[in-house]
Amino acid sequence: MTPRTLTTTALAALLALGLGACSSPSSDTTATSANPATTATTAPSDFDKAMATPTTLTFWTWVNDIQNQIDLFTAKYPAIKVEVVNAGQGGPEYQKLRTAIEAGSGAPDVAQIEYQYLSSFRLTNDLLDLKPYVGDITGEFPGWIASQIGGNGGIWGVPQDTGPMGFLYRTDLLQAAGLKTPATWAEFGTAATAYHTATGNYLTDMPGNDPGQLVGLFWQAGARPFAYDGDKTVTIDLTSDKVNQVLEFWQPLVDNGAVATDPDFTDQWYQGLANGTYASWLTAAWGPLFLQGTAGDTSGKWGAAPLPQWQTGAPVSGNWGGSTDAVLASSPNPVAAAELARFINLEKAPALTLANEQFLFPAMTSILGAPEFADATSDFYGGQKVNALFATISGTVSTDFEWLPFMDYVYSSFNDTLGKAWADKTDLKAGAAAWQADLVQYAQAQGFTVK
Amino acid sequence: MTRRQSPARRREARAGYLFLLPFAVVFTAMLVVPLVYSAYLSLYRRQLVGGTAFVGLANYARALKDQEFLAGVGRVGLVLLVQVPVMLVLALVLALVLDSGRLHLKRFVRLAVFVPYAVPAVIAALMWGYLYGRDFGPFAQLAKALGVAPFDFLGNGTMLGSIMNIVTWSFVGYNMIIMYSALRTVPAELYEAARIDGAGEFQIAWSIKVPALRPAIILTVIFSVIGSFQLFNEPSILRSIAPNVITRGYTPNLYAYNQAFAAQDMNYSAAIAFLLGFVIMIVSYVFQLTTRRKAAAA
Numbered sequence: 049m050t051p052r053t054l055t056t057t058a059l060a061a062l063l064a065l066g067l068g069a070c071s072s073p074s075s076d077t078t079a080t081s082a083n084p085a086t087t088a089t090t091a092p093s094d095f096d097k098a099m100a101t102p103t104t105l106t107f108w109t110w111v112n113d114i115q116n117q118i119d120l121f122t123a124k125y126p127a128i129k130v131e132v133v134n135a136g137q138g139g140p141e142y143q144k145l146r147t148a149i150e151a152g153s154g155a156p157d158v159a160q161i162e163y164q165y166l167s168s169f170r171l172t173n174d175l176l177d178l179k180p181y182v183g184d185i186t187g188e189f190p191g192w193i194a195s196q197i198g199g200n201g202g203i204w205g206v207p208q209d210t211g212p213m214g215f216l217y218r219t220d221l222l223q224a225a226g227l228k229t230p231a232t233w234a235e236f237g238t239a240a241t242a243y244h245t246a247t248g249n250y251l252t253d254m255p256g257n258d259p260g261q262l263v264g265l266f267w268q269a270g271a272r273p274f275a276y277d278g279d280k281t282v283t284i285d286l287t288s289d290k291v292n293q294v295l296e297f298w299q300p301l302v303d304n305g306a307v308a309t310d311p312d313f314t315d316q317w318y319q320g321l322a323n324g325t326y327a328s329w330l331t332a333a334w335g336p337l338f339l340q341g342t343a344g345d346t347s348g349k350w351g352a353a354p355l356p357q358w359q360t361g362a363p364v365s366g367n368w369g370g371s372t373d374a375v376l377a378s379s380p381n382p383v384a385a386a387e388l389a390r391f392i393n394l395e396k397a398p399a400l401t402l403a404n405e406q407f408l409f410p411a412m413t414s415i416l417g418a419p420e421f422a423d424a425t426s427d428f429y430g431g432q433k434v435n436a437l438f439a440t441i442s443g444t445v446s447t448d449f450e451w452l453p454f455m456d457y458v459y460s461s462f463n464d465t466l467g468k469a470w471a472d473k474t475d476l477k478a479g480a481a482a483w484q485a486d487l488v489q490y491a492q493a494q495g496f497t498v499k
Numbered sequence: 500m501t502r503r504q505s506p507a508r509r510r511e512a513r514a515g516y517l518f519l520l521p522f523a524v525v526f527t528a529m530l531v532v533p534l535v536y537s538a539y540l541s542l543y544r545r546q547l548v549g550g551t552a553f554v555g556l557a558n559y560a561r562a563l564k565d566q567e568f569l570a571g572v573g574r575v576g577l578v579l580l581v582q583v584p585v586m587l588v589l590a591l592v593l594a595l596v597l598d599s600g601r602l603h604l605k606r607f608v609r610l611a612v613f614v615p616y617a618v619p620a621v622i623a624a625l626m627w628g629y630l631y632g633r634d635f636g637p638f639a640q641l642a643k644a645l646g647v648a649p650f651d652f653l654g655n656g657t658m659l660g661s662i663m664n665i666v667t668w669s670f671v672g673y674n675m676i677i678m679y680s681a682l683r684t685v686p687a688e689l690y691e692a693a694r695i696d697g698a699g700e701f702q703i704a705w706s707i708k709v710p711a712l713r714p715a716i717i718l719t720v721i722f723s724v725i726g727s728f729q730l731f732n733e734p735s736i737l738r739s740i741a742p743n744v745i746t747r748g749y750t751p752n753l754y755a756y757n758q759a760f761a762a763q764d765m766n767y768s769a770a771i772a773f774l775l776g777f778v779i780m781i782v783s784y785v786f787q788l789t790t791r792r793k794a795a796a797a
Contacts, residue, residue, distance in 0.1 A: 172547070256742070311741070311743070315740075316740070319634060454763070460747055463742050464748075493546070495547060
């Protein structure tokens with residue numbers, strides 16, 4: 049080997065390795081979280097002292113204009129300074145958060161974390177149990193929130209926004225095709241086929257790359273595919289009757305192309321919503337506003353409705369998205385950090401501005417019912433009270449839905465298994481079985497007991 | 500027998516080391532240390548539940564049996580076998596054409612072919628992702644205008660070819676420049692002599708220019724071997740528009756990335772990266788060996 053090839057090949061190897069060299073194998077710096085047994089909140093004197101001590105809190109969030117709420121917070125607690133960092137939305141933030149936790153420095157005091165990722169940070173004991181600091185706040189929210197922020201008797205994040213699922217559709221296009229708003233899934237299926245036959249376009253797009261959306265529909269159907277006991281045991285059940293019920297419903301629509309299966313949140317998909325290729329979107333409470341930004345030219349032509357139902361009678365929904373603000377166990381200022389998380393999301397003034405100015409769909413029951421929020425009408429939806437509709441839907445989200453403590457893997461695996469079956473129009477149940485098998489294998493390799 | 504060095508020589512040697520020092524420091528800190536650390540990582544297994552344990556070469560054994568990893572290696576191997584020859588032949592032809600001096604607008608052509616290399620890989624992938632688009636890309640528009648079904652550039656069967664096309668577009672100019680500069684060093688007397696001996700342009704190209712390019716071609720092949728096995732940016736970007744076609748293990752580097760960040764398995768990721776490094780070393784070495792044998796035989 050000449051010296052030059054030696055360097056070239058060594059360089060090649062080094063380049064290949066760059067990726068792997070980001071973490072240490074050393075065991076966790078197990079910052080034990082506050083003892084969940086203590087239920088008493090911080091003594092008032094300790095609280096006042098903590099809030100009067102000059103402190104700088106670091107807050108990772110991707111909410112726009114969060115300074116609105118921070119200003120209210122610092123106006124009340126002038127001793128506390130809050131440094132806001134946008135470390136990316138969702139996945140990228142969690143990666144940075146894990147890296148910082150791993151490194152033992154640089155982690156924030158408070159971080160925005162979506163509901164389905166709370167348990168992955170609980171697993172490594174990186175979250176502070178907020179119950180001793182803010183008390184049992186679950187009563188402030190619709191019933192389904194409790195299982196989203198709870199576990200092991202603690203409270204692991206303060207709900208900020210939610211995504212109860214509903215149905216946005218083009219009233220004009222459905223009318224032109226002679227279809228009424230589908231109230232049940234059976235009607236939806238018939239309408240999808242009829243619409244595609246009549247127009248060549250699609251009643252909706254159901255992508256193979258959005259596990260959050262599909263899991264929300266599983267949730268609505270009553271499936272409980274995931275559970276975590278807070279210790280070492282996880283439940284993975286993607287071949288249950290309820291999951292099958294959903295998949296069997298979509299299978300023929302996917303197979304015969306009555307619904308589109310284009311990946312969502314891509315340019316093509318945005319155009320599809322804007323130009324009428326897709327006449328509806330099965331989305332969440334954050335969807336109405338998002339759609340306004342995407343399909344502005346179609347203002348006034350949209351309507352909002354609850355999700356189609358499996359059974360007539362009491363309506364049921366699922367949730368897709370939404371976040372909490374959680375406090376890291378490593379925070380040296382737990383009292384102030386917990387108060388920040390509580391204040392901006394539970395105090396009326398900041399919570400209302402979050403809902404009305406930053407357009408986060410609120411979690412709190414009192415904000416959902418507040419006239420300033422619920423009475424708003426939307427021209428984009430033909431003057432409909434969309435907020436009020438989704439507020440009602442939030443009350444119908446079925447309870448006790450849980451997640452696995454490794455949702456990053458669950459969702460990335462989806463694209464290669466069930467999602468791939470969806471996009472390739474092959475057997476969806478086989479795709480779900482492949483997803484199940486991959487997750488079980490991963491969970492076992494990671495040391496979990498799988499039920 | 501030991502030879503004693505004169506003091507002057509020793510001073511010179513010391514100065515040499517001193518000059519080397521800045522490079523050595525950076526090289527050690529940025530390359531050697533991470534390399535050793537990765538090697539160390541790859542020998543451990545860390546579970547989300549149960550902590551860290553030394554597992555020896557278990558991660559490597561797992562990778563060698565991992566169908567996703569092997570499929571990824573196979574895929575980039577195919578890129579190497581198909582895309583690299585096409586790209587290098589194109590680069591060679593372009594270099595020869597430019598060197599022949601018979602081209603008008605020579606400078607413009609040279610620049611135009613080289614410019615894609617100056618486009619960052621991420622931008623290139625985004626741009627091609629748009630061009631390939633099934634609804635609004637120019638190819639799709641053209642198909643629509645002609646009344647035929649648009650070609651699906653981003654399907655299961657076509658994606659790899661589409662990626663190869665992007666890579667070729669990006670790197671043909673780079674390889675051309677290497678070959679072209681090598682050609683410029685060939686003394687013009689050689690061509691004159693050949694012409695006097697009655698050689699035509701093609702004969703000159705084949706018998707003088709190509710052999711003169713040998714070292715440059717070997718260099719470009721080695722670079723391309725490395726580049727193909729390291730394929731990451733293009734599939735990673737196109738993944739956002741074809742999420743169910745480009746799987747997490749589409750290329751070995753993408754797999755290493757996803758193992759590290761989606762599966763939180765840094766140890767396995769490090770092992771994969773090391774194995775990939777070995778594969779690259781072996782392929783590069785085998786290539787070197789065969790070309791040297793041929794040179795010796797010739």
